[in-house]
Amino acid sequence: MTESTTDQSVRLAKRVAEMRPCSRREAELYIEGGYVSVDGVVVEEAGARITPEQEITIAADATLLEAVPVTLLLHKAVGVNGGIGKDGLPALHQIKPDTLTRTAPSQRFLKRHLANLALTLPLETQASGLLVLTQDFRVNRKLTEEAARMEQEIIVEVGGEIAENGLALLNHGLPFNGKPLPPIKVSWQNERRLRFAVKGPKPGQIEHMCKMVGLSVVAMKRIRIGRIAMSSLPQGEWRYLQPHERF
Numbered sequence: 001m002t003e004s005t006t007d008q009s010v011r012l013a014k015r016v017a018e019m020r021p022c023s024r025r026e027a028e029l030y031i032e033g034g035y036v037s038v039d040g041v042v043v044e045e046a047g048a049r050i051t052p053e054q055e056i057t058i059a060a061d062a063t064l065l066e067a068v069p070v071t072l073l074l075h076k077a078v079g080v081n082g083g084i085g086k087d088g089l090p091a092l093h094q095i096k097p098d099t100l101t102r103t104a105p106s107q108r109f110l111k112r113h114l115a116n117l118a119l120t121l122p123l124e125t126q127a128s129g130l131l132v133l134t135q136d137f138r139v140n141r142k143l144t145e146e147a148a149r150m151e152q153e154i155i156v157e158v159g160g161e162i163a164e165n166g167l168a169l170l171n172h173g174l175p176f177n178g179k180p181l182p183p184i185k186v187s188w189q190n191e192r193r194l195r196f197a198v199k200g201p202k203p204g205q206i207e208h209m210c211k212m213v214g215l216s217v218v219a220m221k222r223i224r225i226g227r228i229a230m231s232s233l234p235q236g237e238w239r240y241l242q243p244h245e246r247f
Helices: 012-019 024-032 137-145 166-171 205-212
Strands: 036-038 056-058 071-076 118-120 128-134 151-160 185-190 193-199 215-225 238-240
Touching: 012 024, 012 036, 012 056, 118 137, 128 137, 151 205, 166 185, 166 205, 193 205, 205 215
Parallel strands: 128 215
Antiparallel strands: 036 056, 071 128, 071 238, 118 128, 151 193, 151 215, 185 193
């Protein structure tokens, strides 16, 4: 017995090219740019197949301009691996596109924005706060090459009692790895929290400094890198770096 029905599906790009009208490659660019919906759902795969009864919609603002690389700002939670590599990304893949409307209403979310991200200025696993993940080589280069000059603001919750003249020593006068540290801006935020404004901190540096003046680190949160502050971004969520923002 032979199959009585035939597959009437066609490539989505073919249908878009007929609707626009445009070349097949241009149709693929519209799809990859997130401008094409099938039955109300955005489809980014140019090779997707559709049936005649499915409704195809092309966004009014569809453009063939090349998609620009994005930079994401993530509020990392304690315990999430913040080192370089894919281990730093699990929280990103849990974010649903509709949660972005609050933090970046004008940005079109694409699945490709979660690919090929470079993580700059990593955080230790037990620290929380601002992480920068970028597809933009210019942002990556700036944060990498200027790391030693880029000021980071870190809030440190401490335990213990600070030594006499300890705050002055934190600001200037302590060594790390056998070398004297340059002047650092350290001040009390409240009776248990210190604010560090430090350029290019090394792993373990802040814990070492606190220990040398009689304090133990309970928690650390990075709230600013250069001119970019984490502000009210909720823990575990992320937003796009906007075009007007500069580190």
